[in-house]
Amino acid sequence: MALQGPEEVGEQVEEPEDLDDQDASSISPAEEITLPPGTGGDEEPEEAFLLPWDRFSSWLHCICVVGFDLELGQAVEVKTTRICYLSFPDSNSGCLGDTQFCFRFRQGSNRKSSLGCFLENTDRDAPPCLKREQGHYYGYVYFRQVRDKSLKRGYFQKSLVLISKLPYVTFFHSLLKIMAPEYFEKQEPCLEAACNDIDRWPTPHPGRVLTLPIMGVVIKVRIPTCYDKPGTSQLVQSAQGDSLVSIILPTIHEVDLFRCFYPVFFHIQMLWELVLLGEALVVMAPSPAESSETVLALVSCVSPLRYCSDFRPYFTIHDSEFKEYTTRTQAPPSVILGVTNPFFAKTLQHWPHIIRIGDMKQAEVAKQMKVKKLKNLKTLDSKPGVYTAYKPYLSKDEEIIKQLQKGVQQKRPSAAQNAILRRYFLELTQSFIIPLERYVASLMPLQKSISPWKSPPQLRPFVQPDFMKTLEKAGPQLTSRLKGDWIGLYRCQHFLKSPNFDGWFRSRKREMTQKLEALHLEALCEEDLQQRIQKHTEVEAVDLVLKLKDKLSQAEREQLPVRPGTLSKLRAHIQAVILALPEDLQGILHKPPTS
Amino acid sequence: MSLRVSGMSVFPPVRRDRIIAQLPQAFRKEAALHVTEEFNNKVRTACQEQRTGTVGFKISKVIVVGDLAVGKTCLINRFCKDAFDKNYKATIGVDFEMERFEVLGVPFSLQLWDTAGQERFKCIASTYYRGAQVVIIAFDVNDIASLGHARQWLEDALKENDPTSVQLFLVGTKKDLSSPAQYSRIEQDAVKFAREIHAEYWAVSSLTGENVKEFFFRVAGLAFETNVLAELEKSGSRQIGDVVRINSTSSNLCTTTKKKQANCCQ
Numbered sequence: 001m002a003l004q005g006p007e008e009v010g011e012q013v014e015e016p017e018d019l020d021d022q023d024a025s026s027i028s029p030a031e032e033i034t035l036p037p038g039t040g041g042d043e044e045p046e047e048a049f050l051l052p053w054d055r056f057s058s059w060l061h062c063i064c065v066v067g068f069d070l071e072l073g074q075a076v077e078v079k080t081t082r083i084c085y086l087s088f089p090d091s092n093s094g095c096l097g098d099t100q101f102c103f104r105f106r107q108g109s110n111r112k113s114s115l116g117c118f119l120e121n122t123d124r125d126a127p128p129c130l131k132r133e134q135g136h137y138y139g140y141v142y143f144r145q146v147r148d149k150s151l152k153r154g155y156f157q158k159s160l161v162l163i164s165k166l167p168y169v170t171f172f173h174s175l176l177k178i179m180a181p182e183y184f185e186k187q188e189p190c191l192e193a194a195c196n197d198i199d200r201w202p203t204p205h206p207g208r209v210l211t212l213p214i215m216g217v218v219i220k221v222r223i224p225t226c227y228d229k230p231g232t233s234q235l236v237q238s239a240q241g242d243s244l245v246s247i248i249l250p251t252i253h254e255v256d257l258f259r260c261f262y263p264v265f266f267h268i269q270m271l272w273e274l275v276l277l278g279e280a281l282v283v284m285a286p287s288p289a290e291s292s293e294t295v296l297a298l299v300s301c302v303s304p305l306r307y308c309s310d311f312r313p314y315f316t317i318h319d320s321e322f323k324e325y326t327t328r329t330q331a332p333p334s335v336i337l338g339v340t341n342p343f344f345a346k347t348l349q350h351w352p353h354i355i356r357i358g359d360m361k362q363a364e365v366a367k368q369m370k371v372k373k374l375k376n377l378k379t380l381d382s383k384p385g386v387y388t389a390y391k392p393y394l395s396k397d398e399e400i401i402k403q404l405q406k407g408v409q410q411k412r413p414s415a416a417q418n419a420i421l422r423r424y425f426l427e428l429t430q431s432f433i434i435p436l437e438r439y440v441a442s443l444m445p446l447q448k449s450i451s452p453w454k455s456p457p458q459l460r461p462f463v464q465p466d467f468m469k470t471l472e473k474a475g476p477q478l479t480s481r482l483k484g485d486w487i488g489l490y491r492c493q494h495f496l497k498s499p500n501f502d503g504w505f506r507s508r509k510r511e512m513t514q515k516l517e518a519l520h521l522e523a524l525c526e527e528d529l530q531q532r533i534q535k536h537t538e539v540e541a542v543d544l545v546l547k548l549k550d551k552l553s554q555a556e557r558e559q560l561p562v563r564p565g566t567l568s569k570l571r572a573h574i575q576a577v578i579l580a581l582p583e584d585l586q587g588i589l590h591k592p593p594t595s
Numbered sequence: 596m597s598l599r600v601s602g603m604s605v606f607p608p609v610r611r612d613r614i615i616a617q618l619p620q621a622f623r624k625e626a627a628l629h630v631t632e633e634f635n636n637k638v639r640t641a642c643q644e645q646r647t648g649t650v651g652f653k654i655s656k657v658i659v660v661g662d663l664a665v666g667k668t669c670l671i672n673r674f675c676k677d678a679f680d681k682n683y684k685a686t687i688g689v690d691f692e693m694e695r696f697e698v699l700g701v702p703f704s705l706q707l708w709d710t711a712g713q714e715r716f717k718c719i720a721s722t723y724y725r726g727a728q729v730v731i732i733a734f735d736v737n738d739i740a741s742l743g744h745a746r747q748w749l750e751d752a753l754k755e756n757d758p759t760s761v762q763l764f765l766v767g768t769k770k771d772l773s774s775p776a777q778y779s780r781i782e783q784d785a786v787k788f789a790r791e792i793h794a795e796y797w798a799v800s801s802l803t804g805e806n807v808k809e810f811f812f813r814v815a816g817l818a819f820e821t822n823v824l825a826e827l828e829k830s831g832s833r834q835i836g837d838v839v840r841i842n843s844t845s846s847n848l849c850t851t852t853k854k855k856q857a858n859c860c861q
Contacts, residue, residue: 189715189716190718190719192688193688193711193716194688200691211693213693216656216708
């Protein structure tokens with residue numbers, strides 16, 4: 001249905017990857033609709049500086065409407081072709097009715113938003129997997145296909161798409177469930193009102209309960225923080241009766257792991273290893289809804305670790321990375337793709353790990369216990385299951401399988417099954433990270449090595465053999481009952497070489513370096529600077545002022561985790577040193593630095 | 596199944612000037628929803644014994660409708676922000692405010708939806724009207740036509756809601772702009788109309804603040820009372836306020852339900 005002729009494809013895929021040139025049917029800050037600035041009652045001081053549309057932009061990049069025209073294909077209402085193709089199902093199966101799914105794509109040009117700096121600060125408290133995406137956007141799609149005899153094609157086919165950098169999949173799908181049906185019925189004024197609603201929302205600040213009015217209902221959410229105990233939720237679903245006026249979302253991002261993994265649940269532990277190690281993985285599913293959900297489930301199963309490679313919940317042959325990712329001249333990239341087009345069964349035949357999800361009856365699941373050989377993967381109509389030659393490092397955990405199976409027999413609610421599975425993955429991942437955390441903590445220089453008059457000490461380097469040595473005594477065997485080759489999982493060919501390790505170590509290193517800078521700054525503030533200056537020349541005093549000013553702006557920019565009061569102390573120090581200088585110099589130093 | 600929100604501590608406490616201990620009284624006895632001087636007995640007892648069940652965390656949805664520029668947004672801004680902006684700015688789609696109260700010691704919130712009076716947004720209005728417990732129809736006391744249009748606003752608002760369960764208020768705005776003689780003339784008409792549609796009549800000035808707080812307190816008080824009564828009726832003999840805790844395992848769920856049944860039979 002949504003598949004286009006090849007000659008058309010070649011032409012359209014090459015369109016610039018620019019998001020900002022949509023036409024009028026996408027409502028974005030670039031468009032000239034003048035709306036009053038937000039006037040929310042709970043105005044935060046930091047939010048007082050926000051311009052019109054800033055609040056909207058802190059949640060969404062834009063809203064797109066993608067229609068289908070018989071002659072033109074999807075490229076009707078939005079110019080960015082890629083979004084068009086990603087907004088429609090490309091598989092053969094019907095998808096009649098309403099479908100929701102999501103996709104993810106690379107940000108085109110390197111345009112920096114004026115909001116960037118401000119949003120980074122609100123992002124600081126978010127858990128790693130919920131931070132704003134740097135180089136990618138998410139597209140959240142609500143697709144409707146219903147029979148309509150009045151249309152030439154015989155069908156009404158339209159998608160409402162929210163484009164955002166925020167990975168809040170559950171939240172945006174709930175939002176679309178409210179917005180899209182109304183929009184399909186009532187057209188543009190509805191979108192305008194919805195955008196206006198969103199532009200009055202408080203910014204997505206982790207840790208606060210946010211009240212978000214939209215189209216006559218209020219959504220209540222709390223964005224988790226990195227300080228939350230993993231696996232807990234602070235908001236609980238409200239009583240049924242209130243759902244007309246108020247919806248409380250217990251989670252903004254978690255997908256139902258059990259439902260997603262159900263077709264392959266004998267292999268969950270192996271899948272966890274594959275994701276952890278950043279192996280090339282493709283999910284072939286009958287619909288974008290299933291492909292995107294399964295990919296998101298895979299990515300989230302290593303939480304609280306952030307999955308650092310690229311992943312595409314719904315990937316089509318029109319994606320600009322199609323050639324890059326499917327080439328046979330190189331080893332498959334470290335990515336997870338979700339696809340529905342049967343064409344991929346052939347294109348990605350050489351991939352090492354393939355998950356096939358079909359419409360499976362419960363009886364069939366029982367037969368999926370064996371891992372399937374890759375050579376048995378035929379291009380079309382292959383049986384559902386996991387196709388791989390991979391040998392897991394850890395021995396199989398029969399207990400979790402039994403527990404989940406028992407749940408199925410007892411008709412345990414899906415939410416409970418999901419909670420069990422989530423906790424299982426969490427413990428597995430934590431057992432795996434703890435030795436790394438412990439080793440990295442030992443790389444921190446001693447407090448006594450921090451001297452206010454020297455630059456802050458460096459973090460010691462991560463030495464793989466040293467780390468491997470710590471595993472013998474204090475490896476995951478301490479916290480996990482699972483047997484197997486844990487050490488092999490870390491080994492240099494694997495986790496330690498993966499983008500997941502790189503990403504994790506980078507963020508740890510950044511945190512620890514900032515901590516060192518903060519400690520250094522605190523030590524500096526404790527010094528008696530004036531007394532020190534008296535012993536030095538004027539030139540040295542000026543040099544000190546400049547250095548202190550530098551430190552101060554760095555601390556403000558990076559929001560260094562200093563003790564409260566440190567920065568004002570530093571400002572007072574700078575002031576005092578300046579005042580001790582001759583008047584002409586004072587005038588120069590007081591001027592704000594021109595950049 | 597009722598679940599209680601466990602992380603209530605995440606909300607800040609209710610403002611001191613939003614505490615309602617006595618039933619606020621009507622503006623005109625001849626056009627009031629009811630004229631009892633105190634909260635319903637059953638409601639008071641339930642609150643005293645803290646049997647209010649989910650009402651404690653309940654919200655009532657309030658929609659404000661009426662002609663263009665009668666001052667719907669100003670009315671809400673005067674109450675929620677104690678502010679008055681003389682410049683007119685048309686509302687796009689809908690504005691929203693959440694106002695938290697404590698009534699008889701129980702937390703209670705009003706969701707105030709301030710809808711656009713513009714014709715252009717008529718088609719989406721029904722979306723915003725849905726689930727309203729209170730409908731406030733605003734008109735300008737200096738503009739008899741705006742009172743005339745109140746009937747149409749009422750009809751539109753009730754299309755999306757159960758007319759028997761909605762509490763209606765007819766509010767005349769911009770009272771400060773009208774002379775006593777002018778005012779009393781339009782009041783006659785307004786009271787008559789209010790009685791006819793079973794609405795409670797109020798007249799306010801958002802500029803001076805006259806009657807604004809009293810009006811919203813009355814709205815909150817009556818909405819709360821109705822809410823608790825409905826909750827008490829729904830639960831019947833069952834003790835409301837009983838919280839069913841649900842853990843993630845089904846076996847747990849079973850035992851809780853069983854225990855609860857046993858309680859009911861006692």
